[in-house]
Structure formats: structure tokens, C-alpha cells
Amino acid sequence: MRGADTLALVPAAARYRCTSCGNLTRFDVTATRRTRAYHHYTVGGALSVEDEQVLDEVVESVECRWCGAAGQVEVLDGAVEPDAGA
């Protein structure tokens, strides 16, 4: 048993858009993640982290990389269609 029944579904990565400058690709995202991972040590003590699973993630803030806190960032639903005239 691996306790997989406690594994929350990891939400698909959100897409964002800064309505101040139109930026779609550069954001500073502050998030809290709860993860489970396989820590594999060598006999010498060197660590490699493998099979990391995100059990829970809370996005605390998203700031436009260019506008900073002054930017107005919105979460996009679904596919991004830049300049589609929607």
C-alpha cells in the first residue's frame, strides 16, 4: 500500500494574463505545496529527490513579471487564444 487514496488530484496548471500589459508568459507565482517524494541517498550521503508528487498546492499570489504588484492578473479558463477578438 502506498497510501494513494490520500493523493489529491493535481489541478492542471492555470494560465494567467496580465490585463495591465497583456503579458501571457511571465509571472512570479507564490505557492505553498505539500509534496511527497522519494529521497534517494548514496552511501556517501548525496541526495537525489525522485518521483516527487504534488499532494496539495495553494497559489497565494500571482504577479506579472513586468508590472509587479501593480499589474492586474486574471486567471484564464481553457485554451488561450491570443488576439482572437473574443
Ligand SMILES: [Zn+2]
Ligand atoms: Zn503586466
